[in-house]
Amino acid sequence: MTIHPALHVLPEVREALEAGRPVVALESTIISHGMPYPQNVAMATEVEQIVRDGGAVPATIAVLGGAPHIGLGRHNLELLASDPTVAKVSIRDLPHVIATRGHGATTVASTMRLAALAGIRVFVTGGLGGVHQGAQDSMDVSADLTELSLTDVAVVSAGVKSILDIGRTLEVLETLGVPVVGYGTDEFPSFFSRSSGYAAPMRVDDVGTLAEMMRVKWSLGLHGGISIANPVPAEEEIPADRMTTVIDAALRESEAHGIRGKDITPYLLGRLVELSGGASLKTNIALVRSNARLGAALAVAYAALPD
Numbered sequence: 001m002t003i004h005p006a007l008h009v010l011p012e013v014r015e016a017l018e019a020g021r022p023v024v025a026l027e028s029t030i031i032s033h034g035m036p037y038p039q040n041v042a043m044a045t046e047v048e049q050i051v052r053d054g055g056a057v058p059a060t061i062a063v064l065g066g067a068p069h070i071g072l073g074r075h076n077l078e079l080l081a082s083d084p085t086v087a088k089v090s091i092r093d094l095p096h097v098i099a100t101r102g103h104g105a106t107t108v109a110s111t112m113r114l115a116a117l118a119g120i121r122v123f124v125t126g127g128l129g130g131v132h133q134g135a136q137d138s139m140d141v142s143a144d145l146t147e148l149s150l151t152d153v154a155v156v157s158a159g160v161k162s163i164l165d166i167g168r169t170l171e172v173l174e175t176l177g178v179p180v181v182g183y184g185t186d187e188f189p190s191f192f193s194r195s196s197g198y199a200a201p202m203r204v205d206d207v208g209t210l211a212e213m214m215r216v217k218w219s220l221g222l223h224g225g226i227s228i229a230n231p232v233p234a235e236e237e238i239p240a241d242r243m244t245t246v247i248d249a250a251l252r253e254s255e256a257h258g259i260r261g262k263d264i265t266p267y268l269l270g271r272l273v274e275l276s277g278g279a280s281l282k283t284n285i286a287l288v289r290s291n292a293r294l295g296a297a298l299a300v301a302y303a304a305l306p307d
C-alpha cells in the first residue's frame, strides 16, 4: 500500500503503516463541531490513548494550513478544539480548504477518503451522518453515505442519531451496497440509546469475523466501506424515549431559526448538550471510548490476517 504524497503523515503513523502494524483513523469534526471546548480536546486525547492501550497507533485526521494531516500532535489537537476558523470539511469542501491553505475538521466522509489515501482500513467515530428528517423535501442526505459506498474503510460508530431519519438512512445504505453490522446486537443502535426500533441488517459478535468480512469484501472487488454499529454501553445509555423529547425540541428550534445544510448537525448537537443538561455530552464521550476500544481490537485482528 502506497501512501499518497500529498499527505502529511506523523512519523509514528508512517512507520506503523509501512510495517503493516495496526492503525486506527479518528475524525476531527467531532472535535471542532461536535463537542464544546475543553471536553472536546480531553476526549480526543483520551481516545488516542485508548487506541494505544488496545495495541494500535491512533491517527487523527484533519486539514491544517491546507495540508491533509494523518496523525496530529497535542498542539494541533488543541488548535482544532479551540480555533473558530476551523471549517467543517466534507468531501466537496476538500479542494477549497486545501487550495486556500485553510484549517479544516474532517467529517466521516472526508476522513474516510484521507484514511484510505494513507492505507488505513479502520476508522473510529461517534455517529454517522445520514438522511435528515424531512429529506423528502430538503434532499439533505449526508455525503457520509455516498462515501461509504465508494471507499474501502471499516467505520465503527454508535449508529445513527434520531436527529436523522434512521429508517431511510438504513434504506439508502442498503441501496448503496454497504454492509451495516450490529456488533453484539440484533437491533441497530441510535447513538445515545441501544435501541432504535430498527433491526440491524446483520449481526456479528467477534472482531475476527469483522476482519474477515473486510478481507472478503475487498478481495471480491466490492468497493466501499462497512458500517459497524456498536451500541453505547448499557450503563451509559439515555433511554430512547427521553432523548426523543430533547431531539424534537432541538429540531423545532432549528426549523424556527432556518438552520440548513452543513450547519444543521453541529447546531443540533450543541442544542442537545444544552437541552439535556450535559447528559448527551457524557453519553457521547462514553460511546466514543467504547468505539475506540472496538476499533483498536479490529485493527489488530485485521493486521493479523494472512496476506
Ligand code: PSU
Binding pocket: 027, 029, 030, 031, 033, 034, 090, 106, 107, 108, 109, 126, 127, 128, 129, 130, 141, 142, 143, 144, 161, 261, 262, 263, 265, 269
Ligand atoms: N454525528 C455526531 N457527531 C458529529 C457528527 C455527526 O454525533 O460530530 C459529524 C460527523 O463528522 C459526520 C458529520 O460525518 O457530522 C455529518 O455532517 P453532514 O450531515 O453535514 O454530512
Ligand code: MN
Binding pocket: 140, 141, 142, 143, 261, 262
Ligand atoms: Mn447535509
